[in-house]
Amino acid sequence: MELDRRTLLHGAAAVGGLLLASRVPARAGGVRRASGWIEGKMTGAMAVVETLVQEGCDCVYGIPGAQENELWDAMKSRGLPYLLCTHEFSAAAMADGYARATGKPGVLAVVPGPGVTNSLSGIGEALVDSIPLVAIVGDIAQGEKFRPFQVHCLDQVALLKPVTKGVFHVEEVSQVAAAIRQAFALAATGEPGPVAVVIPYTLLTETHDFHTPPAEAPGVPFDESCFAKAIELLAQTHLKVGIYAGQGCMDYSDLLVQLAEVLQAPVATSVSGKGCFPECHPLSVGWGYGSHATGASERVFGGLNPANQVELLLAIGVRFSEVSTGYYNMPKIRHVIHVDANPCNIGKVVRADVGVHADAGAFMSKCLEFAPALKRERDDKLLDRIKSAKADDLRRHQKIEALSGADPMAFLLTLRKNLPCDGLVFVDVTVTEHLAAEAFEVSKPRTYFNPTDNQAMGWSIPAALGAQRVMPGRPVAVVIGDGCFLMSAMEISTAARENLPVKIFVLDDQAYHYMQRLQRAAYLRTTATILARMNYAALADGFGVWYREIHTTSGLDQGIQEVLDCPHPVLCRVITDYRDRKIRWIDAVARRYAREMTPAQATRFLARIGSRAVQFQRAND
Numbered sequence: 001m002e003l004d005r006r007t008l009l010h011g012a013a014a015v016g017g018l019l020l021a022s023r024v025p026a027r028a029g030g031v032r033r034a035s036g037w038i039e040g041k042m043t044g045a046m047a048v049v050e051t052l053v054q055e056g057c058d059c060v061y062g063i064p065g066a067q068e069n070e071l072w073d074a075m076k077s078r079g080l081p082y083l084l085c086t087h088e089f090s091a092a093a094m095a096d097g098y099a100r101a102t103g104k105p106g107v108l109a110v111v112p113g114p115g116v117t118n119s120l121s122g123i124g125e126a127l128v129d130s131i132p133l134v135a136i137v138g139d140i141a142q143g144e145k146f147r148p149f150q151v152h153c154l155d156q157v158a159l160l161k162p163v164t165k166g167v168f169h170v171e172e173v174s175q176v177a178a179a180i181r182q183a184f185a186l187a188a189t190g191e192p193g194p195v196a197v198v199i200p201y202t203l204l205t206e207t208h209d210f211h212t213p214p215a216e217a218p219g220v221p222f223d224e225s226c227f228a229k230a231i232e233l234l235a236q237t238h239l240k241v242g243i244y245a246g247q248g249c250m251d252y253s254d255l256l257v258q259l260a261e262v263l264q265a266p267v268a269t270s271v272s273g274k275g276c277f278p279e280c281h282p283l284s285v286g287w288g289y290g291s292h293a294t295g296a297s298e299r300v301f302g303g304l305n306p307a308n309q310v311e312l313l314l315a316i317g318v319r320f321s322e323v324s325t326g327y328y329n330m331p332k333i334r335h336v337i338h339v340d341a342n343p344c345n346i347g348k349v350v351r352a353d354v355g356v357h358a359d360a361g362a363f364m365s366k367c368l369e370f371a372p373a374l375k376r377e378r379d380d381k382l383l384d385r386i387k388s389a390k391a392d393d394l395r396r397h398q399k400i401e402a403l404s405g406a407d408p409m410a411f412l413l414t415l416r417k418n419l420p421c422d423g424l425v426f427v428d429v430t431v432t433e434h435l436a437a438e439a440f441e442v443s444k445p446r447t448y449f450n451p452t453d454n455q456a457m458g459w460s461i462p463a464a465l466g467a468q469r470v471m472p473g474r475p476v477a478v479v480i481g482d483g484c485f486l487m488s489a490m491e492i493s494t495a496a497r498e499n500l501p502v503k504i505f506v507l508d509d510q511a512y513h514y515m516q517r518l519q520r521a522a523y524l525r526t527t528a529t530i531l532a533r534m535n536y537a538a539l540a541d542g543f544g545v546w547y548r549e550i551h552t553t554s555g556l557d558q559g560i561q562e563v564l565d566c567p568h569p570v571l572c573r574v575i576t577d578y579r580d581r582k583i584r585w586i587d588a589v590a591r592r593y594a595r596e597m598t599p600a601q602a603t604r605f606l607a608r609i610g611s612r613a614v615q616f617q618r619a620n621d
């Protein structure tokens, strides 16, 4: 049987008990919580909270309910910070935003039934984007206290299984602390992801004398023999290397810079890898490599002159997912080394000459031990080509195309200019996400965030609030389309209540422009894409937050500065005119879909477009 990612991960959950550290530290007589142990007599709810504190949780996101009130009360007693949100999708997205910004597992607490089902889109985003979460989920009474037809009596475990690495169902109060510890360990093990702990509410009030040791996430094994093969290939110094770096490199920026300089390799990142390599570095070509990504990456990795093309791709901590590759649109590169913490990802999309199962940081630091054998001479011609390709890209981005509102590209460039480089930016599922991936230059790890592979609309507002809650001093901005805004705008009430000074820039074009782009190309008309005209000022007033409106490209600079200068949450409506601005990602994906059509599909498609092209009036929306 082929072991896919999910099978492997559920397997890991099933043997979760083995994750518990076996070493037994000395018990300090009478002292509770010694060396990370959970010690002493307490209720299930208190044990949950003690374990969260020991695991370094800074904030729990969620909504209480009858099955979890005991837990929320215990959080308050212990002083564990929490953030109430307005919908459980937000709870998951907040925990996700926290995890992406801090690098630590994010925690959410939701009630069974609707609390669980509401949270699934956000937990699913974390699963496919490899983000560590721990979801603490209440359950109906089980065992002796079970009764038929209890409120929220959905099968929580079955609902959560497909969107998590694993689900721990607690059956006795004595298991509470160990289950939470194992959940943290599993969430952070190998390729990170969400884990759920389902606790019947009756166990939260039961008491037990706990002696629960710390759990450690087992490290990623290091595949020495494949590493040796990788070094052999990299040591062929006549081969031109290009690096494709993903989120797995996010905490190893310094190593990545050193390795790129040793190899004189241009560096492209995936969307979720943006920031792991400073995009202002002379070897950075920005996001992706191929006609869907930056012009610089396409030219430098592919290049028209075969003598300049990358011959050896070193892919580190990256998965070649659909969004980052523009529907698997990247050019074929002769040799590939693929390094990943999850062996199931290696070679899955791109055939690899060498696959190394290893942590990205361990791989890169070991590579640097071989620096003398890998070293290439400084390649000034390459650096010049990158510089001029980036300058061409910038000229294209700076061209203003909007006529009756602000230009989306100008908005992004102006936001970049005004947002400090350690500011956090959360970009939603607007078509602008593809423009931002190209043009929004990121120079620091964990500062650029996008719901990449589940594309869950509305994610950015709660995700930004989740991060801002634990990073009060950092500037935090949201870039969201008006359609996505309607999915999570209620969360502005949370920003107002807690004075979380997130700056929400809504790109208002009164439409799902993303869908219009996809539909127009394929059907020559649009269907179900027009949104209501809204009074944003009244909405901001209703929520009690500061409001600003930007109408034109020339108003961007001052408007954005004023918004960023405000110490409170701000709703900023940016009236946006997409016009026909070229979006490389969309064009490349459309071309690729077209190439994959069967002759019969292509004929039908062309006939439909042909007949619509001669229609005098298009039936839009």
Ligand SMILES: Cc1ncc(C[n+]2csc(CCOP(=O)(O)OP(=O)(O)O)c2C)c(N)n1
Binding pocket: 429, 430, 431, 432, 454, 455, 456, 457, 480, 481, 482, 483, 484, 485, 507, 509, 511, 512, 513, 514, 515
């Ligand atoms: C929950 C969810 N529903 C539907 C979609 C499909 N979808 C992707 S983008 C989009 C429209 C986005 O519109 P808007 O936020 O206004 O951004 P714009 O492209 O207009 O800037 C839709 C419907 C999705 N990704 N997620």
Ligand SMILES: [Mg+2]
Binding pocket: 481, 482, 483, 507, 508, 509, 510, 511, 512, 513
């Ligand atoms: Mg829109």
